[in-house]
Structures are given as C-alpha cells and as structure tokens.
Amino acid sequence: MKLMLPFWQRLLLVILVMLLTSYLAGLAWQYVWGFPLPSYAAGAVGGLAAIPIWDFLKHIRPSQRE
Numbered sequence: 001m002k003l004m005l006p007f008w009q010r011l012l013l014v015i016l017v018m019l020l021t022s023y024l025a026g027l028a029w030q031y032v033w034g035f036p037l038p039s040y041a042a043g044a045v046g047g048l049a050a051i052p053i054w055d056f057l058k059h060i061r062p063s064q065r066e
Contacts, residue, residue, distance in 0.1 A: 004058060004059070005057055005062060009057075010054065013057055014054050014057065017046075017053045018047065018050045019046065021045055021046045021049040022043065022045055025041075025042055025046075026042050
C-alpha cells in the first residue's frame with residue numbers, strides 16, 4: 001500500500017508556503033520599487049508557488065518505523 005502525507009498535512013504546508021511566498025514577494029517589491037505590492041498580485045504569487053509544492057507533497061511518504 002502506498003502511503004502519502006495526509007490531506008490536512010499537505011494543506012497546512014501549502015498554506016504556509018503561500019503565506020511565506022506572498023510575504024517575501026511583498027518585501028522584495030517594497031524594497032525595489034518603494035511602494036506596497038497590491039494584494040491581488042501577492043495572492044497570485046502565493047497561488048503560483050503553491051501549485052508545484054502541492055504536487056511535490058503528493059509524492060512524499062511518511063517515514064515507516066519498524
């Protein structure tokens with residue numbers, strides 16, 4: 001049987017990645033251009049970062065202790 005990370009763990013990790021990516025993109029934008037990143041752009045950056053992370057986490061299995 002092929003075990004993968006439970007749905008709630010994948011969802012939690014993806015949400016954390018989305019928030020961190022959006023925050024870092026906002027900081028970088030503020031530093032470079034001097035005004036805040038629009039919220040819809042930060043959301044788009046976070047959402048695009050979540051896609052490959054979700055796919056990657058579908059392939060990770062929990063450690064098996066014997």
